[in-house]
Amino acid sequence: MNWALLWAQLFNGLTLGALLVLVAMGLTIIFGALGVINFAHGAFYMVGAYAGYVAFEATHSFVLAVVAGTLVLLLLGLVVERGLVRYYYRRPHEDQILMTFGLGIILVEAIRAYFGGISKRLPVPNWGGGAVNLGFLYYPTYRIEVLGIVAAALIVLYIVLYRTRLGLIVRAGIEDQLMVNILGINVRRTFLIVFGLGSMAAGFAGVINAPIVTVVPDMGTLVLVQSFVVVVIGGVGSFWGALVGGLIAGEIISLTAMVQPAYSEVMLFAAMAIVLILRPQGLFGVQGRQ
Amino acid sequence: MSKESRKGLNRRSLLKSAAAVSAFPLVNISRSFAEETIGNYPAGVKGDSVFVGVIVPLTGAYSAEGADHLKGFQLAFEHLNNGGGLVGKIPTLSGKGVLGKKIVYKWADNQTKPGPAVQAATAFITNDKAMMISGCSSSATAIALEKVAQRYRVINMVGGSGANETTGKDCQRYAFRSQPSAYMAAKALAPAIGKELGKNRKAVYLVPDYAYGHSVFDSTSKFTEQQLGWKTVGQQLCPVGTADYSSFLLNIANSGADVFVNVAFGADSVASTKQAKQFGVLDKMKMIVPNLSAFQGKEVGAEIMQGVYGTLDFWWTLAETIPEAKIFVDAFEAKYKYKPRWLAHIAYTQMLVWADAVERAKTFNPVSVIKALESEHKLKMPLGEVYYRACDHQQVRAVPVVVGKKPSELRNPEDIYKVVGLTPGPDVVPPCDSTGCKLPSY
Secondary structure, three states: OOHHHHHHHHHHHHHHHHHHHHHHHHHHHHHHHHOOOOOOHHHHHHHHHHHHHHHHHHHOOHHHHHHHHHHHHHHHHHHHHHHOHHHHOOOOHHHHHHHHHHHHHHHHHHHHHHHOOOOEOOOOOHHHOOEEEOOOOEEEHHHHHHHHHHHHHHHHHHHHHHHOHHHHHHHHHHHOHHHHHHOOOOHHHHHHHHHHHHHHHHHHHHHHHOOOOOEOOOHHHHHHHHHHHHHHHHOOOOHHHHHHHHHHHHHHHHHHHHHOHHHHHHHHHHHHHHHHHHOOOOOOOOOOOO | OHHHHHHHHHHHHHHHHHHHHHHHHHHHHHHHOOOOOEOOEOHHHOOOEEEEEEEEOOOOOOHHHHHHHHHHHHHHHHHHHHOOHHHHHOOOOOOOOEOOEEEEEEEEEOOOOHHHHHHHHHHHHHOOOOOEEEEOOOHHHHHHHHHHHHHHOOEEEEOOOOOHHHHOOOOOOOEEEOOOOHHHHHHHHHHHHHHHHOOOOEEEEEEEOOHHHHHHHHHHHHHHHHHHOOEEEEEEEEOOOOOOOHHHHHHHHOOOOOEEEEOOOOHHHHHHHHHHHHOOHHHHOEEEEEEOOOOHHHHHOHHHHOOOEEEOOOOHHHHHOOHHHHHHHHHHHHHHOOOOOHHHHHHHHHHHHHHHHHHHHOOOOHHHHHHHHHOOOOEEEEOEEEEEOOOOOEEEOOEEEEEEOOHHHOOOOOOOEEEEEEEOHHHHOOOHHHOOOOOOOO
């Protein structure tokens, strides 16, 4: 047993997982609160990365790139909710899937038509260059910083969801939509804000991830699949579910890669299948929730 | 019961033998016709145009390669129909179509996957009566399309595909491949990296988990072990389209190797190279890329690519030494405003070689065209003289070996590699009896 490598892979699983948590969080909030399965989430993540790239090219500031990616996606989320998604709240899941899936294709192909298929470069920010010697591991500085960035973003999200009135309504909506309606709360506006927030999270994740992965039109596809797995493992609509599910997924990918690299993706789905068999509502899901 | 079944058996075998007997004269009759039906011939050549189906990846990990590929096809058809470019240099070609018939074409996106590729090819063959199909940038899809071509008896000028199997155990009578196989690339590369990096090195590989990746690993490890005495200390298999290579790179960093052989292709080659730099792998090890992706250098940047050895099907600076290469590069650049990459080169030259074979055969009848291609007739192309081997349908052509230039040496942003050698094709092709290729019948 190579202990140094094991520690390295465990640590790497943590950072891989952190990025998955970030993407999955937006997905699970929207899914949980609005009951909409957003198959365009991967495309949103990709648009975020491109928005960040454009902003970086113009300003050469990574912070501004993050701000741009996040705001563009907030705006996109609001427009999509008003223009499309709200008409689908009462329609079957199949319709929602088809609509959001189609929207995802349109976004990906629009970006490809404009930027081309060649990858774009959003470099690692100055404060994230180089690598750090952790004793057991030589690890890129930026990835370690990403851990902190993700943690900070999650804390903000936690406060919004658990310490504000808006969060209370969102969580109440996740638990029982009908009751929230009956209580006379403006669900319409809340839904708009939730969809915007979820999209924002995708855009933020896109820009944060861009210096690590390549910025290409298809970059969202794999992320979408993986974050769905995270949501299923963690339980739909659950903050803690997305967090724990993401970290588990990261560790599965990393540890499998250590033993049998070709199977790391497959093991993720195997884990999802096991969860679905033993606990269909997911680790943190509530049984019987719509 | 037993009586009945025996009766049934008898009746069935009787029917079978009757069918066999009646089929026999039928075969003879059809053979005696002056014009027999082979694939879409003659149905596909009745009009004043012939159809060619192009199947390229426009989405997925190899989409940048696919876009370049497609432009090469478009330029070739334009020149074949209206003259221009290398068409004027090949005596058999008129610049007024092929055998006087205009080439019409459609293209389809194969999504870098065999399924959609087979679907598109089948539609081109059955609906559009394609006389030839071409394209691909992934060996998995290329091999699938070779089988389609053989089944429908339609010629397939295989596009981008580097796996040995394409002209090895999966070779087909109806398929021809021009890109150097992994074997040819590795054999051309070995002496150059031996000179640069010396002997007794330890190499670790990042390998995409499909036919192409396995071929490149097998051939490169074989030649570096046999010719240079290198040791292969690890192989990391990874799925195509991986976004984050960190867990693979940790294993690679931990392998004790001093040479990192990166086989990932397309967008994957860019992501893996960039991340290898971030993980310090490129500071500890020398990187080699047996088959450089079309835009890898441009996307990764000269800072990282400097000193990296690899091979390419074609590199545009050959235009400075080979007149045919200059004609192609100039025509391409005039139309598309950038230097053509090697997938455009494959597409362009394959179409011209096919058109020349049709003209020499004086018919679109695929059997005659195949025989014209198998006659090993040599043509002057951007890489010098090229021809297809009759034994496995691999093109015998030179293999450019390149090294990444220092950022300060770049004359323009596209000037990423220096060609350090142009290894003659006959020196690097595998012996015919070693490829495992058994061509099916015509």
